[in-house]
Amino acid sequence: MKIYIVEESGFCFGVKRALNIIYGLNEKKQGIQIYGQLIHNSTTLDRLKAKGIDAIHSLDQLDPRKKLVIRTHGIRMDEEERLKKENIDYIDATCPLVKKLHQIIEKLHKKGAQIVIIGDKNHPEILAAKSYADNVTVIDSEAEAAAIEKTDHLDVLAQTTLDSDHFERIVSLLAAKAGKLEIHNTICNAAKVRQAAVKKLAPRVDFVVVLGGKNSSNTRKLYDIALNRNKNTFYIEKSSHLNDPAFIAGIKNFRSAAIAAGASTPPEEIEEATNILRNINLSIEKETNNGKRKRNSKH
Numbered sequence: 502m503k504i505y506i507v508e509e510s511g512f513c514f515g516v517k518r519a520l521n522i523i524y525g526l527n528e529k530k531q532g533i534q535i536y537g538q539l540i541h542n543s544t545t546l547d548r549l550k551a552k553g554i555d556a557i558h559s560l561d562q563l564d565p566r567k568k569l570v571i572r573t574h575g576i577r578m579d580e581e582e583r584l585k586k587e588n589i590d591y592i593d594a595t596c597p598l599v600k601k602l603h604q605i606i607e608k609l610h611k612k613g614a615q616i617v618i619i620g621d622k623n624h625p626e627i628l629a630a631k632s633y634a635d636n637v638t639v640i641d642s643e644a645e646a647a648a649i650e651k652t653d654h655l656d657v658l659a660q661t662t663l664d665s666d667h668f669e670r671i672v673s674l675l676a677a678k679a680g681k682l683e684i685h686n687t688i689c690n691a692a693k694v695r696q697a698a699v700k701k702l703a704p705r706v707d708f709v710v711v712l713g714g715k716n717s718s719n720t721r722k723l724y725d726i727a728l729n730r731n732k733n734t735f736y737i738e739k740s741s742h743l744n745d746p747a748f749i750a751g752i753k754n755f756r757s758a759a760i761a762a763g764a765s766t767p768p769e770e771i772e773e774a775t776n777i778l779r780n781i782n783l784s785i786e787k788e789t790n791n792g793k794r795k796r797n798s799k800h
């Protein structure tokens with residue numbers, strides 16, 4: 502079986518940067534608490550937990566003996582202001598590309614702009630980003646774009662992990678809603694490259710394994726993109742789940758696979774998934790050859 506790994510699969514630079522900050526503090530024996538889920542991947546979060554690094558979900562849960570690390574998705578502006586005002590000891594591990602999104606929104610707010618963000622309104626990144634301005638509407642569908650009222654000027658931005666095609670589709674609808682539409686394509690490059698690679702590879706292989714947290718927005722987008730192009734697409738949270746007999750039976754006749762992983766999937770998970778698929782393939786080949794030998798010996 503040929504196994505292809507989708508380009509830019511696994512930890513992106515924002516996640517690596519956040520983990521480096523945390524592991525650096527941990528080596529110095531610094532007590533750490535993370536504000537929110539650092540990333541949406543249970544393998545990584547379990548590893549951090551094993552080191553005594555846990556998440557808090559409200560600033561009221563702060564332990565003053567520990568250093569607070571802000572998650573990659575960022576926090577709301579009022580929360581950051583509170584940290585500064587109360588002299589809370591914290592390090593900001595928000596991805597610089599997410600920070601850039603905040604800065605653009607803040608600047609537009611100062612100009613009095615009417616802002617539309619395309620993305621998931623319940624995702625922590627968007628909850629934080631929209632706090633940087635008052636006049637913000639978050640939309641994620643063509644129907645929501647159609648419901649936007651006509652106006653003179655609109656500024657449109659994207660969740661950093663949005664599918665580029667989805668962004669362009671909605672932007673083209675918004676063009677009819679504003680005399681002037683200013684487009685700020687804030688989709689991160691790692692997400693763009695990974696999604697483009699999945700679009701290209703998914704139709705060319707027998708099946709696709711998308712590896713990553715079920716609550717990871719960028720992994721789910723990869724899954725949707727792959728599934729649209731290859732019906733034999735499997736969303737697997739942990740590589741060990743590939744050992745499931747039903748999955749093995751399902752891929753028995755397949756000869757090529759692509760593994761795509763979200764930005765929060767650790768490299769070891771991708772390596773393990775590759776090894777498991779290779780081993781499954783070896784056992785299938787062995788079984789097939791044994792079957793042939795048995796049939797031949799009957800003649």
Ligand code: SF4
Pocket residue numbers: 513514515516573596597598599661662689690691692719764
């Ligand atoms: S996916 Fe992109 S925006 Fe999100 S953390 Fe990674 S590098 Fe930053």
